[in-house]
Amino acid sequence: MDAATFSFTVDGVEVEAIEGQSVIEACDAAGIYIPRLCHHPDLEPSGNCRVCTCKINGRNGAACVTPAARGMAIENATPQLTDDRRAIIEMLFVEGNHPCPYCVASGDCELQALGYRLGMVAPTQPYQWPGRKIDATHPDIYLDHDRCILCSRCIRASRMEDGKSVFGFEGRGIAMRLNVDAEGGLGETQMAAIDKAASVCPVACIVIKRDSYRVPNGSRRFDTAPIGSDIEAKRKVRQS
């Protein structure tokens, strides 16, 4: 082990990390899945969803924004954290409108997939029925704001990857919304369907038009394997 690498433990399992990695990056590389929603491997972390919260040296912290450090003792898959993560997923389900059975993203939706993975049966909290407007002004993309979970992936992708700043937040608290960089809607922005920002949405808020059922229901990403399986597969390879 050279100077820039070190190790820490997750649920008692030793994980090797490189200086500069976040906890979630190190765990991803090691094949240990920490549930997450707003984190995206290609984007700067922003800590919006808090689903990746772990107990790090006895204190809760989001794994996506916590730098890995030598000797950390991390709890990840504990019943308490699973309950708390499921509770957050439920909150997001009731904050927006997420009718999985007829949603275009079903089977490819990270919110839905986390619901399954974390054992959500039906939300126990009351639906908030937001009733936000769909923005269909763009020729190739529509925005279904009722699906938005305010993860900020598109905001970060548009700013950092596309260099466009098409998206931003608007308002605060429960009234916070995704906003676009034009009064007339997405169609008046610089947004293009090939932008990174168009491909990072974990739910069906940013949807490419005329493309939704190319992969039929039943054979989509999470129809075939639970979310996180790809990461966990790395560990199995390493162990074998």
Add this chain to the structure above:
Amino acid sequence: MSSEPSAAIDGFIQAVGADRTRLLDIVEQVQHRFGYVGDDSVQAIAKGLGIHAVEVEDMVSFYSFFDREPRGQFRIRLSKTPISFMKGAKAVARAFEQALGIAVGQTSPDGRFTLEWTSDIGMADQEPAALVDRMVLTALTPGDVPAIVAALRKRGHEGDRPPFQLHPSEGAMLPKATVRPSLVHPGALLLGPRDRDAGTRAALARTPDQVIEEISKSKLRGRGGAGFPTGMKWRLTRKAVGKDHYVVCNADEGEPGTFKDRVLLSEFPDLVFDGMTVAGYALGARHGLVYLRGEYAYMWEALQEVLTNRRDLGLLGNGICGREGFDFDIRIQLGAGAYMCGEESSLLESLEGKRGAPRDRPPFPTERGYLQQPTAIDNVETFACAARIVEKGAAWFSGYGTKESTGTKLMSVSGDCAHPGVYEVPFGITVNELLDMVGATDVRYVQVSGPSGQSVAPKDFGRRIAYEDLSTGGSTMIFGPGRDVLDIALQFSDFFVDESCGWCAPCRVGTTLLKQGMEKVVAGRATLADLAQMEALGNTVMRMSRCGLGQMAPNPILSTMRNFPELYEARLAPTLFTPRVTLHDALREAVAVQGREPAAEEA
């Protein structure tokens, strides 16, 4: 937009050197000048700063005191807190509604008045209080309202009023436009005459390291409530490598029930600025910033005057007190109505002209704070203490208080007591002793450290105000026997809904769900299962939220559940399940559409 407003906006932008981090100042000027920040203004600001309109909107839409749509020329904002309600704010609101012919939340058809509720404005000892633009009205009664409205009607709108300036005559013409001095009981920190540069001069007689050593020896801890050792914070900041070091004074006291920083800034501003200058010397900082909550804009002129005087006396600026190389000055940044910005990392974001969303730590502000430079952020009272410590010595300071909580604490006392106001007491005082001091004889419970603190029942009145027991930023709200504990918990829950920044999911959604749960309790419709669910939800929000606001937001519910379980039980519905929405509410739209009531439910 015509060229005139556009030229004005360009002027605001140039005045801050087209610096994107000064967006808050630019937007404040636009709001003040035009009464709102419209689409054209957003475009003009974005163009002038070379940023995207969506970035401007992101920031503008975050703050309560900025409007994207035109509102009334006069903004009447009534303070909405359990204390103001106890003192009659609802009756005052009704009087305003009657006098203006509008409901709270509306703008009068002639465009002259907007009437709104706002979160606590720091006047808990003289409620009901209100803001009219930047003016503060206190101790209002319904009888005052007609004269206030008449005086405002008589007054034309001065579209080009210079920013933040209050004409003395403006206040004088309005009834109740005075803030009563609130200091009832000064102690060691505030008693006696004092040279305005006593701290700075004492500091200059030492090396910066010795100053930090003295602060460390005094065991001074942060007065905002978190209690971080100030000496350690200063040492970390001094040691951190950066292009510049910054001293930031957190004067965003937004915790309902607190107003002691208002007292310090209005009655002891030199003590605070002296403390900041001491910090500037100790940290090797050249820049000091005061983040003043928007509700305290009425102090703007007076504080600027104090700063000017200090510059004239050589206590700010270059070569302070004749010491070559000791250059330090202070700028005041006005906030715009966001409780969130009292959290130090949100405050930094706001100072940089962004929405006040908290940062994840590490890195800590001591390492990368304002503009990513090493920054010491301290509470107003902490700076006042620091000035006194270097002046009178660590031993003098630690002679007061307890072993772990040295010195004195300013307590903002309000509610059911004879003498509300600010009390300087030594740490270690019991709740009972404090209640005796303030003339509170019959007390149902005390809310210590505001809604984010805890409700303390009589069985715990022997507990002590100290970091090691009842830790507090100073807010002390006293509720007498007739007060409805659960309704107050609901109001506090509502406060967190209004003030949650929205960045993280558990706080953004959880605060709303908790409030809805509490509404069901107060309505007498909650069941035992609802209580269990609310408690579980509260614990999740506490454990999973990103910053202190979310982590504390469930406290009003969780701590009253712990201390007053019998009150919850007494309100329970005697059934296993009741739907959250009543049939009547569920059918409201249909009833409106059809114009008839449904057939009566069968018994």
